[in-house]
Amino acid sequence: MSTAVEHVAIRPDWTCGACGDGTPWPCAPAKVQLSEKYSKSDGDLLIHLAVCMWEAFDDGLCAVVQRQQPIPPDLRTRFLDWVVRPLISGRSNAA
Ligand SMILES: [Zn+2]
Secondary structure, eight states: OOSOOOOOEETTTTEETTTOTTOBSSOHHHHHHHHHHTTTOHHHHHHHHHHHHHHHHHTTOSSOOOTTSOOOHHHHIIIIIHHHHHHHHHHHHHO
């Protein structure tokens, strides 16, 4: 791993501490760093991001107050879709 600045989330706002200016985490560099860190297991990356998403949900990042509500699509898109979509398209390409 390089000595590059690590792009980590600042809670409870879930903005990137390295990018500043309120950039939502995971920012583009964070996605690269996470992809490198979890390069041997997409499943572990997905689990890590799912936990982050739930923590963001818990931190009140979304407007939904009732816990019985499903995860809001914007949170799912922000935390998971950048990993899930390539996995799904890769799977369909392999078939
Ligand atoms: Zn960043």
